[in-house]
Amino acid sequence: MKELTQSSTLKELYSTPIGHDTIGRVLLQLNLSEKWITGSFIGNLKLKTLMKLTKKSLGEGFWNALLHLINQEKDLPLDRTPEAMPKEPKKAWWKEAVIYQIYPRSFADSNGDGIGDLKGITEKLDYLKELGVNAIWLSPVYDSPNDDNGYDIRDYRKIMTEFGTMEDFDELLKKTHEKGMRLIMDLVVNHTSDEHEWFQKALQDPDSKYRDYYFFREDTGKEPNNWVSFFGGTAWNRYPEQNAWALHLFSKKQMDLNWDNPNVRDDVIDMINWWLDKGVDGFRMDVINYISKEAGLPNGDEAIGSMMMFYGIEHYYYGPHLHEYLKEIQDKAFRPHGAFSVGETPGVGREMAKLITGEERGELDMIFSFDQLDMPGRIRFDYYEYDLNYYRDYIIDWMEHYGNNCWMSLFYNNHDNPRMVSKVTKDPAFNVPVEKLLAVMQFTLKGTPFVYQGDEMGLTNYDFHSIEELSDVESKNRYRELLKMHAPEEAFRIIRTGTRDHSRVLLPWNESVKNLPDHLIQQPDESITELYKDLIRLRREHPALIYGTFKVLSRKKNRFVYERSDGSENFVIECNLSKDARPALFRPDGYEPVLNPQGTGPVLTPYEARIYRKKTEA
Numbered sequence: 001m002k003e004l005t006q007s008s009t010l011k012e013l014y015s016t017p018i019g020h021d022t023i024g025r026v027l028l029q030l031n032l033s034e035k036w037i038t039g040s041f042i043g044n045l046k047l048k049t050l051m052k053l054t055k056k057s058l059g060e061g062f063w064n065a066l067l068h069l070i071n072q073e074k075d076l077p078l079d080r081t082p083e084a085m086p087k088e089p090k091k092a093w094w095k096e097a098v099i100y101q102i103y104p105r106s107f108a109d110s111n112g113d114g115i116g117d118l119k120g121i122t123e124k125l126d127y128l129k130e131l132g133v134n135a136i137w138l139s140p141v142y143d144s145p146n147d148d149n150g151y152d153i154r155d156y157r158k159i160m161t162e163f164g165t166m167e168d169f170d171e172l173l174k175k176t177h178e179k180g181m182r183l184i185m186d187l188v189v190n191h192t193s194d195e196h197e198w199f200q201k202a203l204q205d206p207d208s209k210y211r212d213y214y215f216f217r218e219d220t221g222k223e224p225n226n227w228v229s230f231f232g233g234t235a236w237n238r239y240p241e242q243n244a245w246a247l248h249l250f251s252k253k254q255m256d257l258n259w260d261n262p263n264v265r266d267d268v269i270d271m272i273n274w275w276l277d278k279g280v281d282g283f284r285m286d287v288i289n290y291i292s293k294e295a296g297l298p299n300g301d302e303a304i305g306s307m308m309m310f311y312g313i314e315h316y317y318y319g320p321h322l323h324e325y326l327k328e329i330q331d332k333a334f335r336p337h338g339a340f341s342v343g344e345t346p347g348v349g350r351e352m353a354k355l356i357t358g359e360e361r362g363e364l365d366m367i368f369s370f371d372q373l374d375m376p377g378r379i380r381f382d383y384y385e386y387d388l389n390y391y392r393d394y395i396i397d398w399m400e401h402y403g404n405n406c407w408m409s410l411f412y413n414n415h416d417n418p419r420m421v422s423k424v425t426k427d428p429a430f431n432v433p434v435e436k437l438l439a440v441m442q443f444t445l446k447g448t449p450f451v452y453q454g455d456e457m458g459l460t461n462y463d464f465h466s467i468e469e470l471s472d473v474e475s476k477n478r479y480r481e482l483l484k485m486h487a488p489e490e491a492f493r494i495i496r497t498g499t500r501d502h503s504r505v506l507l508p509w510n511e512s513v514k515n516l517p518d519h520l521i522q523q524p525d526e527s528i529t530e531l532y533k534d535l536i537r538l539r540r541e542h543p544a545l546i547y548g549t550f551k552v553l554s555r556k557k558n559r560f561v562y563e564r565s566d567g568s569e570n571f572v573i574e575c576n577l578s579k580d581a582r583p584a585l586f587r588p589d590g591y592e593p594v595l596n597p598q599g600t601g602p603v604l605t606p607y608e609a610r611i612y613r614k615k616t617e618a
C-alpha cells in the first residue's frame, strides 16, 4: 500500500481500513453520514487543507495520529466485492452454534452463600442443553482478589475459591462435553492482577526478569504520560518505595503486561496450552486489541482523548504488533488444538475487523464490536431511548460488507452493559414485545448468536435504589468522580443508567436471591424462554438461517424486512421497529408463518416480528 501523506485526500484516507473505521467513528460521534465524505467535495480536500479547516475542532494531532496508524498498517483486506468473495461461507461448528455467556458470580449458587459457583453451573447444564445452546462461554473463574470480579487474575492455573476447586472445574468440563456442548474460557492477558506472582516479583526486585513483564517507569515527579484508565483517573500507579510508576489501563490492581517481551508471550502461550490440553474448546479474549502498545508510550493526542474520552487510546487500540501477536497465539496454541477464538475488541470497526478475522489471515475466528450498543453520540451512561432503526442500519452495513470469509457475532448484552431492552423502551408494557423482537433478529440474522445469561428469562434493568447496592469497581470510581461536579442524587442517577451491575445481579432462580432486596428480584418470563427454545431449534433445523444469504427487502423508517435463503429454503422476516402498530409490508403469498403467535393479519402490533417460510411445491 502506498504511503499516505498530507497531500493525500480525505477520500484516500477513508479508503484504507484504519481510515475508514477511525473517520467513521468521528462521523458517528458527530452524527454525520458517510456521504459527507464519499458524496461531497469535502472528500477531495487534501489533508493539509483539512488540517487548517479543523484546527480548532480536531487539531493537527488527530490527523497526524491517523496518518501514522494508516501507514503502519501495510495490509489491505481482500477485495470483498460479492464477485471476489467465496460463494458460500466455509462450514464450522462455531458458525452453527448458539453460545451462552455465563457470568459465574451471578449465575447459579449451589451452596446458598449468595455467590454463583461452578457446581451451580454444572447443575444447570440440563437447563442449557434444553434451551438448545451448543457452547458456554465462562467469564473468568480463575483465582483473583476480585477487584474487577475476576478480570484481575492472580493465578491463571487456579480456580477462584468462592467458585470451587479445580476438581469442580474438571467435572463441569467433563459433563459439558458429555452433554454434547463445548466450553469456552475467558482469556484475560492484557493485564494481570497486581497480586500475580509476576508482578509481585517485579515489585520486590527491580532487577528481576519480571520487571520487564510490565510497564514500569522511573518516577520523575509526575506520571510518565497522559494516558487515562478506563475506570477513571490516570493510567499510572505510583510505587513510592520503588520510585516508580506502573501502567494499568483498567483498575489500579490490573497491571498491563508488556507483550513486546518474548518471555511474556511464551508464558502466556504456555498457559493457554495448559488449558487447551485440559480439553477446553476455545477462548473469548479480553480487550485483546489492546495488547500491543506504541513503543515509548508517547502522550495521547488531546483532541482524540477528548473525543474518545480516553487519553492515549490511539497508541494501543490497534497497536503496531497486534496482528503479529495474534498470529503467534494462533500458530502456537489455537491451531494445533483446533481451538475457537473470539476477540473482545473495543473500538475495532468493520474494516479493521476484516484484517483480524479474515480466514486467510490466521488470527481470530470472530470479534465482538460494540458500536451497536449505543446510538451515535451517546454513551452507556446517557439516559435515552435507543432507536432500533440505528441497529438495523448498523447490522445491514456489516452484513453487506463483511464478506463470506469473515463471520459475525450477534449480541445485545454482556456483563459490561445494561440490558438492551431497557435502552429501547422505558415503558414496561413494551418489554416483552421488544425482547421477542430482539430474539427473532438475533436468531435469524447471519452470524453466531451470543446469549447473555438472563436474556432468555426476559430480564431487564434493575431499579437500583442507592450506590450501596452497586459493587462494580467502574461504577464506584465513576461515581466518586461525578461527585466532583454533581449532587449525589444526580451522580447516582447517571451511574444507575449505565452501571454494569444491571447484568450482574444474581439470577432469580437461585434460592439465595431471597437475601436481596425485593426490587432486585425479577420474575423469569417463561414465554420468553419458550420463544428462545423455539428460535434456537428453528435455526438449528434450517441451514438457510445459518449459512444462507442475507438480503434486505425493506429498510423504510421503522421497518426491517429481510430474506435468508440457501437455494433450497427461503425465509422472510418482517420486523416493526417501533411502538406504533403498522400495516404489514410483506405479502406472504406462497409463504407460511413460522412461530408467529400474534398471527399474520394485515397489521403488525408494536415491535412485532414475524417469520415466514416459502412453501415447497407439494
Ligand code: TEU
Residues within 6 Å of the ligand: 148, 151, 152, 188, 230, 231, 250, 286, 287, 344, 346, 415, 416, 474
Ligand atoms: O472489558 C473491556 C472494555 O473496554 C469495556 O467493556 C469496559 O468494561 C467498559 O467499557 C469500561 O469502561 C473487558 C471486560 O469485559 C470487563 O468486564 C473488564 O472489566 C475489562 O475488560 C478489564 O478486564
Ligand code: CA
Residues within 6 Å of the ligand: 109, 110, 111, 112, 113, 114, 115, 116, 117, 162
Ligand atoms: Ca456459592
